[in-house]
Amino acid sequence: AQSVTQPDIHITVSEGASLELRCNYSYGATPYLFWYVQSPGQGLQLLLKYFSGDTLVQGIKGFEAEFKRSQSSFNLRKPSVHWSDAAEYFCAVVYYGGSQGNLIFGKGTKLSVKP
Amino acid sequence: DSGVTQTPKHLITATGQRVTLRCSPRSGDLSVYWYQQSLDQGLQFLIQYYNGEERAKGNILERFSAQQFPDLHSELNLSSLELGDSALYFCASSPRRADTQYFGPGTRLTVL
Numbered sequence: 001a002q003s004v005t006q007p008d009i010h011i012t013v014s015e016g017a018s019l020e021l022r023c024n025y026s027y028g029a030t031p032y033l034f035w036y037v038q039s040p041g042q043g044l045q046l047l048l049k050y051f052s053g054d055t056l057v058q059g060i061k062g063f064e065a066e067f068k069r070s071q072s073s074f075n076l077r078k079p080s081v082h083w084s085d086a087a088e089y090f091c092a093v094v095y096y097g098g099s100q101g102n103l104i105f106g107k108g109t110k111l112s113v114k115p
Numbered sequence: 116d117s118g119v120t121q122t123p124k125h126l127i128t129a130t131g132q133r134v135t136l137r138c139s140p141r142s143g144d145l146s147v148y149w150y151q152q153s154l155d156q157g158l159q160f161l162i163q164y165y166n167g168e169e170r171a172k173g174n175i176l177e178r179f180s181a182q183q184f185p186d187l188h189s190e191l192n193l194s195s196l197e198l199g200d201s202a203l204y205f206c207a208s209s210p211r212r213a214d215t216q217y218f219g220p221g222t223r224l225t226v227l
Contacts, residue, residue: 034215043117043205044218090158101209102148102171103216105158 002027002095004067006106013081021076023091032094033074034103035065039087045049047089050074061085086113118142119219127221127225130204133194136222140187140208146170147189148216149181149210153202196226 003026013019032051036044048059055067065076073078074091088110092103118141128134140147147162151174160173164183175181178196183189193200203223207216 026124034216043220044207045117046215046217049215094157101211101214102160102163102173103150103158103207104160105156 002106004091004093004103004106006089006091006109009107010110012109012112012114015083016080019076019078019081019085019111021089021091021111023074023076023106024072025074025091026072027091027093027095031074032096033065033067033090034094035059035063035074035076036090036092037061037087038090038108041047047076057075063070081111081113083113083115086111117217117219119206119208119217121204121219121222123222124220125223125225127227128196129227130196130198132196132226133192134196134224136191136193136204136206138189138191138206138208138219138226140189140206141217144208144210144217146189146209146211146214146216147183147187148207149175149189149191150205150207151202152221153207158205161191193224198226200224201226 005024034049035047047063050067089110090108091106120139122137145166147164152158161175162181163171167183178194181191203221205221206219209216
């Protein structure tokens with residue numbers, strides 16, 4: 001069955017430090033992959049997506065992610081974290097078996113930023 | 116702002132009651148998805164509609180139902196509510212299936 005694993009439940013980084021959030025997926029075909037961010041009490045905002053082509057994708061707010069098929073990973077990175085990046089981050093894959101197209105989400109990684 | 120709207124933002128009700136959550140997709144999007152977010156289950160897919168027709172069901176309880184109307188807005192009906200139904204309910208829309216989904220702000224349901 002398709003699944004998404006985010007191994008880190010909670011990560012704390014200092015403001016200005018680099019960030020990498022891990023995501024591994026299990027999927028039989030070429031995946032469509034997404035990262036969403038959820039600020040407290042807010043909805044889900046799309047950060048970036050990978051459908052095909054260049055395996056390094058750029059997103060909003062200075063985030064990027066790299067698709068590595070050999071490792072079944074789609075890790076999210078940011079070179080310098082800002083206090084406003086504190087939020088919960090969700091990795092997701094689209095399940096498009098049959099006529100479906102729903103997202104399968106990981107459990108999320110909560111990011112805290114130290115001043 | 117994703118362009119997806121959901122009403123109401125908050126809903127507080129009692130066990131056994133029935134509620135209706137409403138979603139308006141982005142202009143031009145034909146697919147609507149409903150998700151439930153709870154602390155113990157995380158984000159789970161409930162049901163998908165495409166241009167008025169049900170396309171897929173996920174972990175949706177029999178007490179829950181949904182529909183998509185000719186103007187493409189969708190409603191999620193939750194009945195015989197239980198304490199465990201308290202959650203954040205999101206609607207998302209996309210132009211087609213397996214495309215980028217844009218999420219609404221959610222409806223927070225509290226069942227007392």
